[in-house]
Amino acid sequence: MNSLADGEWHRLHPATPLLRGGIFVFAALGFVLANLRERVLDLVFGIPVGSGDPLEEIYRRGSVGWALLGLAGALVVILIAFSLSWRAHTFRVNDEIVEVRSGIVFRSNRKARLDRIQGVNIERPLIPRLFGAAKLEVSVAGQDANVPLAYLGSAKADELRRDILRLASGARRPAAATVDPEAGVAEAPQPGATVGEFARDRVAEFLAPELHPDAAPPESVVRIPPGRLFGSIVLSGFTVFLVLAAIALVVGGALGGSGWLPLAIVPAFIGGVGYFVSRLTRSLRFSIAGTPDGVRVGFGLLSTSNETLPPGRIHAIGISQPLLWRPFDWWRVRINKAGHSSSQGAAGEASTTVLPVGTAADVARVLELILPGYTGEEQRALIERGMHSTGGSDGFANAPRRAAWLRPFSWRRTGYAVSAGAAVLRRGVVSRELVLVPLARLQSVRIDQGPVLRMLGLASAGLHTVAGPVSASLGVLDADDAVRLFETVAAGAVSFATSDTSHRWNHKAGVFE
Known part of the structure; x- marks a missing residue:
């Protein structure tokens, strides 16, 4: 039986460095190059600012090879840094603790005692779900004592949570288990699997119930109709605040001029709509059910989360x-x-x-x-x-x-x-x-x-x-x-x-x- 709770050190999902910040690194790099590309090319290739389209100038000077080589070198450096970060980020689960080691230059080590675990949460944000990955967070008594594992393969995260809770419950681990320290964590497509099969797996995961029938009863004890959910959000203190603020703005505009009124109302309206949409989508598919290891609460439409409270x-x-x-x-x-x-x-x-x-x-x-x-x-x-x-x-x-x-x-x-x-x-x-x-x-x-x-x-x-x-x-x-x-x-x-x-x-x- 392969288990991540065997006391050995394991690594996270190979896409973890990209999901934890690599996407933003590439986005920031693209933004900088898009806005400062003329100055960068002036510094690297000596192309004066304002001399026309820099890409055409590179082509005219015959420096396309050097430009591509520089871009490839930058990508290689980034990928090497991500790989080293991934290899240095390991975790293990034994009979007493969940332990995480991370960092290359500055090392960190976090431990969570199993007898102090207050809950285990699995969160599946939208982008990691596309990679078949999930974040597992062990909630522990104490200030800033939680131990996050971001990210694991989605199915492996469910299995690891079940093992952690069973160890925390006092059950003994099996006498022996055959494991591969890096097996199963990534959940990459198997050799020969097509892109279509991978896509179908991701679609099935998006449509699957938040609480898996093998881990909890398929039927939640509570169903929240969308109409009730929407009504509860509208009939909230935030709505009352928005209404009072709008009345104050209208009265103030009527008394002292209305030139600034649209500038104040439009951002508030956009922010209010975003707030309501966020609360609505986060509560869709809400479920709460009992399991042998506690109460599991799940919710979310695009980004999902479910937590087990022992x-x-x-x-x-x-x-x-x-x-x-x-x-x-x-x-x-x-x-x-x-x-x-x-x-x-x-x-x-x-x-x-x-x-x-x-x-x-x-x-x-x-x-x-x-x-x-x-x-x-x-x-x-x-x-x-x-x-x-x-x-x-x-x-x-x-x-x-x-x-x-x-x-x-x-x-x-x-x-x-x-x-x-x-x-x-x-x-x-x-x-x-x-x-x-x-x-x-x-x-x-x-x-x-x-x-x-x-x-x-x-x-x-x-x-x-x-x-x-x-x-x-x-x-x-x-x-x-x-x-x-x-x-x-x-x-x-x-x-x-x-x-x-x-x-x-x-x-x-x-x-x-």
């Missing part, structure tokens, strides 16, 4: 509903995780967005994947009330009426509940928010009481997790309820963290295949 790596879950989405009952789901991918996620948002827009039923299906222990009937009812209830006797310890002095509009929806190993916080009235924090992932808990809160018999509370878009805090609570939250959550965090083994979800699975 069990036990999600530290907080945020369910939110902007005001403009409320008539349609649309919601967004985001998470906190210790590692962050360098690439954007669905809808151009952060990679921590696991559902860009969905109904309440979609949210329930996503929660079953990312928080599998929180799927009982009681928990589902609690989530439903937390999303839609406006307070009262709904299973939450809600803020008292006197909290209206500090939260005149949102005090009714401010409250918490603890159930089935997770703390559930509810807040917000303009933008409704529900936050779930698995107690096994909790880092610390705090309650505060300043002089104003003390005078009103209130306190604020916060549950600390890794940094991310989800903030698990409540601004006002009854002081006694805040103390009960502190005691319950602190005791539960110790208990569930001690018994939690989700971070080594396959440690009894034995040898993986």
